[in-house]
Amino acid sequence: MSETEPQPAAPRARVAATRPPRGSAKPNGQWRIDGTAPLNPNEVWKQADGGLSVRERIETIYAERGFASIDPTDLHGRFRWWGLYTQRKPGIDGGKTATLEPHELEDEYFMLRVRIDGGQLSTEQLRVIAAISTEFGRDTADLTDRQNVQLHWIRVEDVPEIWRRLEAVGLMTTEACGDVPRVVLGSPVAGIAADELIDPTPQIEEITRRFVGDESLANLPRKFKSAITGHPSQDVVHEINDVAFVAVEHPDLGVGYDLWVGGGLSASPRLAERLGAFVRPDQVADTWHGVTQIFRDYGFRRLRNKARLKFLLADWGPERFRRVLQDEYLGYALADGPPAPKPATAGDHVGVHRQRDGRYYVGVTPIVGRVSGPILAALADVLEANGSRRLRTTPHQKLVILDVPEDRVESLVAALDELGLQARPSLIRRGTIACTGIEFCKLAIVETKVNATEAVLELETRLAELDLPHPLSLHVNGCPNSCARIQTADIGLKGQLVTIDGEQVPGYQVHLGGGLATNDRESPGLGRTVRGLKVRADGIADYVERVARRFLTDRDADTGETFAEWAHRADEEALQ
Known part of the structure; x- marks a missing residue:
């Protein structure tokens, strides 16, 4: 789901807002240039009360009193900061999508997005998601092309208990949606592929540990998408992310990352561009933080359909963007670096592949990412019966099973096929x-x-x-x-x-x-x-x-x- 629907009016901002003098040009809402005075209703309510604050109200008010008690601005705005969107009411045809108001389209149930940075899951975590799907979501579960799992038919009354279960096994919905740093895509074969250049897991973990839930980054102009891969297949669709790090070997500095900025699709597609900068592994988190702050401070906020980072990059160009990143946010120059070679293999990881430790990983294809609570529970059983306790989601609505002993590969493939998860699918599937x-x-x-x-x-x-x-x-x-x-x-x-x-x-x-x-x-x-x-x-x-x-x-x-x-x-x- 996207967040481009109309937004309700909001109360007057409580944040002191100033705007320095500017010429006759209409301001774009760039905080460092135009000041922080909000220029549309979304910016008003985000400044008045940030999205992260709504969790307490969900837990103490809305879950107790039910859907009818939810403040409209919370419902259509701040709930997204915790992975919650109202879902479409059944029976409303597509011809009415553009003519009805959000409250006329929505049901009193939610889509809940489980955030899975790097796509990394254990069978214990998988079982928790499966149980939540079955108990609270009418067995729904979709694998997204952002490595998340989405559940449906969620009632607000059940959200606190769902959060408790997810967080008990290290999962969360924090900033899974909203004008925030979304899930960090990561190579599904991080740390196990025989041909991997570098394991990006430490960089993903540092970014999420330091910055997910950081109030200073919780009011961006729009969504902010990130991706990091250490695999030569470049398996994280880096060209359509706001910021991406692609593994490359520097002739003098060794293996690090090529920095890409400003990709995004929607109705105005634009592919990301290389900044020509080489980022050492120990520089990734700070560089990511610098790019995110540039978006916060210089991103266009006046019009939401022009508020993605791709529009700022189109205005500045990669040379100026790199200069601002280095001079204003990092305080040092990044080394120049070469582009990563074009990949020679597909990045969906479907099929049976040997790991660096001699075991195997198996990539499987559910049709269009559609699974269910019972399928996910059965999947956890199948993995453990065949010697695996780890799996990954992918940016292609697939699953990758890790750590399979050689003598269990074929039994695993057969069991997965019975679940509709094919390791040797047709090319069209x-x-x-x-x-x-x-x-x-x-x-x-x-x-x-x-x-x-x-x-x-x-x-x-x-x-x-x-x-x-x-x-x-x-x-x-x-x-x-x-x-x-x-x-x-x-x-x-x-x-x-x-x-x-x-x-x-x-x-x-x-x-x-x-x-x-x-x-x-x-x-x-x-x-x-x-x-x-x-x-x-x-x-x-x-x-x-x-x-x-x-x-x-x-x-x-x-x-x-x-x-x-x-x-x-x-x-x-x-x-x-």
């Missing part, structure tokens, strides 16, 4: 992800999980005889906000009402040929939009089959042409 969609999200226009699942199952039959050269990434999103990263997929579907043969129906706008760090050739970057190309909500399988067959007919196999490369050079007729 492996490459398909989907956002929450209209089932639960108040911003959605179209169904996603069900439509994508039905398409995958159908395409596994239709495409079975085709010799696809690589997984075909299919990303299905219920609205324009791109939680499922539609602009970076081979085939990205953006939910909207479409007119086909004179009839307005739920459907998708098509983006083709997107790609991030997926192979050793130049990535084409963001996908191509073909004018007038729309797909009915129930027509995903028909379209994907048609365009996949055309790709195989037209591609230059001698050069190893990928779908993304073909989609960018093909004429519009071939893409219909």
